[in-house]
Amino acid sequence: MKRYFITGLLIWVPLVITGWVLSMIVSTLDQSLRLMPASVHPENLVGFPIPGAGAVLTLAMILLTGLLAANFIGQKLVVWWEMLLARIPVVNSVYNSVKQVSDTLFSPNGNAFRKAVLVRYPHQNSWTIAFLTGQPGGDVINHLDGDYVSVYVPTTPNPTSGFFLMMPAKDVVELEMTVDEALKYIISMGVVAPPPHARITTNT
Missing domain, CATH: 1.10.20 (Histone, subunit A)
Structure with a gap:
């Protein structure tokens, strides 16, 4: 009986959760x-x-x-609209910040998650998967000695929330897996592992 019950759960739980998520999305839209x-x-x-x-x-x-x-006319209208928003003090800062993030995440040429990496987090004796997002900029680089990279450490099973960290490049291990494979691994809490042929290489 226990085996049948677990088998039923494995079938119904994904279906119910998927239906619930889709219902929330549709009701919001x-x-x-x-x-x-x-x-x-x-x-x-x-x-x-x-x-x-x-x-x-x-x-x-x-x-x-x-x-x-x-099209050409539409692009001109978008430019005009953004110029109009740029003249509104508070709206300008909010709109520009959101637009930069959305352009990075949704643009076909965007590099929101450039590469899946392995980092030590939350302490030196544990590892987790993160995503390389770039390099520190602004005044931050004036306070960091050496070569640093910016990484995003997602939470499980919801990768849309997480932590932004700046770490020494030598402490980041690049993974030979795609971003999609890494996301599946994270969302499944380690249950859905990437293909066994994936290998890791350390930075030199």
């Missing part, structure tokens, strides 16, 4: 219907609410925005 007049809401058009209608509307808005911004 459905909030975009509030931007539309009440007369065009599904419950007023067909007599009952349609789950996911707002999600479809949100995706359509994103695709349409990308389509318009990809």
